[in-house]
Amino acid sequence: MNNYICVTCGVQYAESEEPPEHCLICEDERQYIGPNGQQWTTLAELRQGHRNLIQPQEPGLIGIGSDPAIAIGQRALLVQQAAGNVLWDCISLLDEATIRAVKGLGGIAAIAISHPHFYSSMVEWARAFGAPIYLHADDRQWVMRPDPAIVFWQGEQRTLAGGLTLARCGGHFAGGTVLHWAGGAGGRGALLSGDTIQVVSDRRYVSFM
Secondary structure: OEOOEEOOOOOEOOOEOOOOOOOHHHHOOOOOOOOOOOOEEOHHHHHHHOEEEEEEEEOOEEEEEEEOOOOOOOEEEEEOOOOOOEEEOOOOOOOHHHHHHHHHOOOOOEEEOOOHHHOOOHHHHHHHHOOOEEEEHHHHHHOOOOOOOEEEEOOOEEEEOOOEEEEEOOOOOOOOEEEEEOOOHHHOOEEEOOOOEEEOOOOOOEEEO
16 A cells, blocks of 8 residues: 655645546646656655755745655745744655754644645655644645644634744635744745745746736
8 A cells, every 4th residue: 555646746645555547636727737647656766766955045944845856846944933843835755864854953843835736745744743734624625645633724814833824815726825924034024925926037026826
């Protein structure tokens, strides 16, 4: 039995003897099926040819991404704070080296994810660090690996420890969420926005989904 991972979007599915016939997330119009059709991998296979790079982005904010890139090149962000670190968004690869490194940075007290394209191997991360996963209830249908660690929150805002606030913006997905970090950017505040708000190439404007 394996928890198969979609090669194209990186989302891990519930345990099964054979790979699923379809990735429901990739068949949705907001994603795509790769030119070679539906393909699957496993966490064990990913560990053979990939590693995670853990790099500071600014004080208290650590980027975690895979090399070479997996799926659509997702990157997670670790928000460090005295009340407990929060992992914003998630990636498919988790290995012992990453677990040791993240524990050295204070571990993970909670995981919060912007939208289904970042669900990846969230259950593996939650179990490794004993952390709950906060997902907006409007996106419940896109959870391909249910687990007791998942907390479905409702409404427009959810407060996490340490002055972090989740806000449902919708747009890309009905439950599309951003994370406001009041203590970020040297106390000026930072908005971690996933795909909901993106800086365009010339950096003078942002685009909204």
